[in-house]
Amino acid sequence: MKNTFYYDLESAKIGSSVELSHALDNLKYNDDGLIPAIAQQKDTGEVLMMAWMNRASIEETLKTGQVCYWSRSRQTYWRKGESSGHVQKLVEMRIDCDGDTLLCLVNQKGPACHTERSNCFYHSVDGDQVKVIAEPN
């Protein structure tokens, strides 16, 4: 049977609500049980990074208020800032129209990128070249 959970919400009025556990049950995780999560700095709107979460890391993020991803390369929880101190404090988590992407509005402490840049998107396409547009802080 086709999952129509998010489809059914398309016509819902502002302020309508559903149970969080049902909403998380009905997210479209990929074959590895993961869903992409965009981190955006709440006040400035800066898109900081994109990483992946599984159901448990979503729940941990919501419970602790500190963003926790799933590291595909290390195959373990990635509690952002655990070693660097560059934590992301969750302000609000949003789910998109079809339940296959998360948007985390955060307060980022220090640089978000492992390269010590404020965000990860520092390669900019410029004609037939790609230019580096930021250096580490």
Add this chain to the structure above:
Amino acid sequence: MKNTFYYDLESAKIGSSVELSHALDNLKYNDDGLIPAIAQQKDTGEVLMMAWMNRASIEETLKTGQVCYWSRSRQTYWRKGESSGHVQKLVEMRIDCDGDTLLCLVNQKGPACHTERSNCFYHSVDGDQVKVIAEPN
């Protein structure tokens, strides 16, 4: 051999450049040849949506200046706004630190979401509930 293309750029100075074709060759496409692309409204910073691109749709987007995704459900090119008129004009395309995510800064004409909302992220987690926070325009 491990692909170190983006790793090697981590220490590059601002203004350094590489050839676009090499940069696109070295993106980390998934097993289906796809890479996630975030669309952000350039002037307001609003995160509009996240969808997927393949190498050809990236090149079309850059060539035409109109954002073209790859539709996973329809398995074909998804020229955003082709039927609705709600096109995304590309202002700038950025690539993240490890070459596995794109950020498209765009000028969105009309609502970005197929539900006629300005963006796709209209479900907000609120305690043990998820609330609808936007209605169609």
